[in-house]
Amino acid sequence: MNVYTTDKIRNVVILGHGGAGKTSLVESMAYLSGITSRLGNVAEGNTVSDFDKEEIKRKFSISTSMVPIIWGDTKINILDTPGYFDFEGEAEEAAAAADAAVIVISGKNGVEVGTQKAWDLCEKYKLPRIFYVSNMDIDNASFRKVVETLTDLYGKKIAPIHLPIREKEKFVGYVNVVKMKARRYVNKNEKVECEIPDYSREYLDKYRENLLEAVAETSEEMMERYFEGDEFSEAEIIAALHANVSDCSIVPVTMGSSVNLQGTVILLDDIVSYMPSPETRKVAGINLKTKEVYEADYNFAKAKSAFVFKTIVDPFIGKYSMIKVASGVIKSDDTLFNVNTDTEERVGKLYVFEGSRPIEVKELHAGDIGAIGKLNASTGDSLATKAAPVQYGKIDVSTPYTYKRYKAKVKGEEDKVAQALAKMAQEDLTMRSVNDGENHQTLLYGMGDQHLDIIASKLLTKYKVEVELSKPKVAFRETIRTSSDVDSKYKKQSGGHGQYGHVKMRFSPSGNLEEAYEFSQEVVGGAVPKNYFPAVEKGIQESCARGPLAGYPVVGVKAVLYDGSYHPVDSSEMAFKTAASQAFKKGFMEASPVLLEPIASLKVTVPDKYTGDVMGDLNKRRGRVLGMNPDHKGNTIVEADIPMSELYGYSTQLRSMTGGSGSYAYEFARYEQAPNDVQDKEIAARASEEE
Numbered sequence: 001m002n003v004y005t006t007d008k009i010r011n012v013v014i015l016g017h018g019g020a021g022k023t024s025l026v027e028s029m030a031y032l033s034g035i036t037s038r039l040g041n042v043a044e045g046n047t048v049s050d051f052d053k054e055e056i057k058r059k060f061s062i063s064t065s066m067v068p069i070i071w072g073d074t075k076i077n078i079l080d081t082p083g084y085f086d087f088e089g090e091a092e093e094a095a096a097a098a099d100a101a102v103i104v105i106s107g108k109n110g111v112e113v114g115t116q117k118a119w120d121l122c123e124k125y126k127l128p129r130i131f132y133v134s135n136m137d138i139d140n141a142s143f144r145k146v147v148e149t150l151t152d153l154y155g156k157k158i159a160p161i162h163l164p165i166r167e168k169e170k171f172v173g174y175v176n177v178v179k180m181k182a183r184r185y186v187n188k189n190e191k192v193e194c195e196i197p198d199y200s201r202e203y204l205d206k207y208r209e210n211l212l213e214a215v216a217e218t219s220e221e222m223m224e225r226y227f228e229g230d231e232f233s234e235a236e237i238i239a240a241l242h243a244n245v246s247d248c249s250i251v252p253v254t255m256g257s258s259v260n261l262q263g264t265v266i267l268l269d270d271i272v273s274y275m276p277s278p279e280t281r282k283v284a285g286i287n288l289k290t291k292e293v294y295e296a297d298y299n300f301a302k303a304k305s306a307f308v309f310k311t312i313v314d315p316f317i318g319k320y321s322m323i324k325v326a327s328g329v330i331k332s333d334d335t336l337f338n339v340n341t342d343t344e345e346r347v348g349k350l351y352v353f354e355g356s357r358p359i360e361v362k363e364l365h366a367g368d369i370g371a372i373g374k375l376n377a378s379t380g381d382s383l384a385t386k387a388a389p390v391q392y393g394k395i396d397v398s399t400p401y402t403y404k405r406y407k408a409k410v411k412g413e414e415d416k417v418a419q420a421l422a423k424m425a426q427e428d429l430t431m432r433s434v435n436d437g438e439n440h441q442t443l444l445y446g447m448g449d450q451h452l453d454i455i456a457s458k459l460l461t462k463y464k465v466e467v468e469l470s471k472p473k474v475a476f477r478e479t480i481r482t483s484s485d486v487d488s489k490y491k492k493q494s495g496g497h498g499q500y501g502h503v504k505m506r507f508s509p510s511g512n513l514e515e516a517y518e519f520s521q522e523v524v525g526g527a528v529p530k531n532y533f534p535a536v537e538k539g540i541q542e543s544c545a546r547g548p549l550a551g552y553p554v555v556g557v558k559a560v561l562y563d564g565s566y567h568p569v570d571s572s573e574m575a576f577k578t579a580a581s582q583a584f585k586k587g588f589m590e591a592s593p594v595l596l597e598p599i600a601s602l603k604v605t606v607p608d609k610y611t612g613d614v615m616g617d618l619n620k621r622r623g624r625v626l627g628m629n630p631d632h633k634g635n636t637i638v639e640a641d642i643p644m645s646e647l648y649g650y651s652t653q654l655r656s657m658t659g660g661s662g663s664y665a666y667e668f669a670r671y672e673q674a675p676n677d678v679q680d681k682e683i684a685a686r687a688s689e690e691e
Helices: 022-032 053-059 085-097 115-123 143-158 198-216 220-227 236-245 264-274 414-427 449-461 530-545 574-587 608-620 650-658 678-691
Strands: 010-014 065-071 074-080 100-106 130-132 159-160 162-167 171-176 179-187 188-192 251-255 285-289 292-295 307-314 318-327 329-331 335-338 343-346 350-354 359-361 361-367 369-373 381-385 402-408 432-436 441-446 467-470 476-481 484-493 497-510 517-521 557-565 593-607 624-630 635-643 664-675
Touching: 010 022, 010 085, 010 264, 010 664, 022 065, 022 130, 022 264, 053 449, 065 350, 085 449, 085 678, 100 264, 115 143, 115 264, 130 143, 130 264, 130 664, 130 678, 143 159, 143 198, 143 251, 159 198, 159 343, 162 251, 198 220, 198 236, 198 557, 236 251, 236 264, 307 414, 307 476, 318 329, 318 361, 335 593, 361 414, 369 530, 369 664, 381 476, 402 517, 414 432, 414 635, 414 650, 432 557, 432 678, 441 449, 476 497, 476 530, 484 574, 497 530, 517 530, 530 557, 530 574, 557 574, 593 608, 593 650, 593 678, 608 635, 608 650, 635 664, 650 664
Parallel strands: 010 074, 010 100, 100 130, 130 251, 159 251, 517 557
Antiparallel strands: 065 074, 162 171, 171 179, 179 188, 285 292, 307 318, 307 381, 318 369, 329 361, 335 343, 335 381, 350 359, 350 369, 402 441, 402 467, 432 441, 476 593, 484 497, 497 557, 593 635, 593 664, 624 635
């Protein structure tokens, strides 16, 4: 592949709701640019960008893939992202590396939750964007409805630059709002000039007015001319569009049918014409040597630096670090300094990825996207020179809150599973494997139930290990509410030395649930010799690890040794430890023992119209709503305390209640006494487990 300079590069992320037609659009781009000789489709599993076995099986994108489209003298690095919310971490990584976005909307389904999430992601990274309305060949597709919804949501910056021509419910051509000319399709994607139909005039005039108004608002001079009734030339409109799309003050709307290759050429032309090259974008890091801000700004003349925005780990093709060059020119055989790990490494070969196929390149200029094989780097690492060690900000991805317990199906494969998950975690920042030693379980965290299922499926297909996913145990605690006073004697006679330990102890709540126990002694007259005090405490300590009520750790107990007796020959540390342990079990059960359950502080962000449903569901889950605050974007943030055990399955329920528009976050807050029914159920469950 040829080397492209910064001004001839466009980095475009394709975003949108799941099923809107993103992968089909990328496939039509690949076909028209000559990458493929046959148009693949998602249903047949033969597209350039959906190549993973899981993607082919499930017929939707799971991870971001890169397809470099050569269009004229420009290279467009297309990043095709998944639309389903369980894989939003992939879209976040791609958006961090892109300079512009195409948001795909299904003409049939209209603006969906994923459309709005894509917009929010573009706002976060200040990405210039174009809306592309797909599936225009479908009978009930409505471009007009999409434009109206977008205008209601985002105001005057929405500017349709094309208008569909439909005859007998069929998409047959389009009108270019900028040039005021119409084209009719013949033989799918070929087109001929035609008259603008009379029925299109009403909306054409309206869209033209919208466009001119948006152009007029770009400068005072333009505004004056607009009010004076002056006509803008085609060149002026195009120049204004280029400037205004780049600064996000105008968002063009175009349309097409990817399966018929209609509208794709126009979109590629618009990307080259209106989307910014990296040289007009800003990027800055910190030079760790000088402690100064380093404004790289994709300048090829500056010292070389790059950041890793994605990692690909495959048991067959190996590991690749996907990089975006922030400054300078990176060449194969360069030596790069990993600023995060403080190590130098020689770059072997440089690649660009065409879907699953790595293609070797000699060099990558500032602003370009490529890959380095076998690099000892992680996603978010910065690469530079030792003379100018520039560190860029970490990529901000969503936190996973859904978790399940997992264990290897085949005994003895635990290490294999752990190694496979560690490799997968390099690729996917939204998955985590956690060892919960307290409950003797391993937990797998992800963005939703579907995400966790796919991780399990990938473990089997890619790494040949199988795991079972199940409901996780909740980390309950045990404590006491009243006081008790016990006398415990441990006496054992056998041949030779016997065993003798005798303690009298008081147990009461300490009031401190952060600590397991507090131990003190009030022994007078040497009833229990001092040298046995540590053994008594050890007995208490060991008993607290597994409480007498249901086998959960004990917290908040005060134990006082006030009397006892000993035998000059038979007493030993072992005997006193056992006596203390027996005393603890007896004393604990006599002091009104209770189970404590972990409580989480939960924040749920939902569109205002769903607030009632969310509150009702939280009440069913024993949640206590503490407050509701508007976020001034049409959402309400509901704050509540909720038992951790009630959060299982919440992700799926919240999505189903809010059509996918709700999100939540939580953190552990404290322990509280569990209601009697919960306590009885838990004790019975633990007892049956023991049996």
